[in-house]
């Protein structure tokens with residue numbers, strides 16, 4: 001078996017290689033002057049079982065095209081099997097037709113991954129885990145909340161009030177609370193589909209320190225509103241934690257300006273706030 005580091009995720013493939021005890025092959029890549037992507041394998045993959053590590057964080061479309069090129073090239077060059085590890089899988093939030101006529105983009109992405117030559121896709125805390133049932137390709141959702149909780153314990157953040165975001169985030173946040181032996185409450189966020197404005201409703205809050213756990217921070221709009229709501233209830237210190245830190249449009253500054261003391265993120269997406277790695281949980285899932 002050969003671990004293949006795609007251009008988007010070399011840093012994480014490098015952490016996984018020793019855990020899996022696998023040789024690492026770094027894909028060579030460049031962008032042509034007209035914007036097209038180029039990839040090359042520096043060694044033969046004939047007869048090999050490949051595990052390709054290539055996330056699809058921004059620039060999502062470029063990273064997806066690179067993922068397609070890698071699988072198709074691998075198959076043409078005689079690879080026996082090709083798995084994709086996408087620590088962050090793009091388009092997972094467009095998992096249904098919210099408005100009439102919209103594309104269910106995640107199903108398109110999964111179909112194209114299959115068509116390009118992958119046998120299966122491993123990803124971390126996918127926004128829409130139920131999509132596995134409809135997925136045209138085997139989809140393995142690896143949960144990283146255990147790694148987050150272990151990191152929080154190690155960081156000495158033992159018992160802040162844990163706050164979930166949205167109905168879908170309740171399982172994740174309550175499992176972090178269990179590991180920490182901490183209290184737990186919820187924040188329900190509602191986003192207006194047309195205007196993008198987020199409204200927040202909080203459960204019971206009586207704490208000095210709170211840690212908000214969300215699967216993803218993108219524009220930061222949701223986290224900002226939750227942080228403000230907690231502050232307005234008298235919480236003195238608020239930490240903002242997530243698995244996927246997209247942090248677009250100055251999100252980090254907005255969250256810190258809203259009063260959060262610290263942003264805590266994993267390394268599924270390269271970012272300035274990554275404090276813990278998902279390499280271990282991915283390696284474990286692949287070893288099963």
Ligand code: R5P
Pocket residue numbers: 093165166168169214215216217218219220221222223
């Ligand atoms: C919503 O369901 C998610 O859990 C996140 O809260 C949301 O996607 C974050 O997006 P943004 O940072 O743009 O508010």
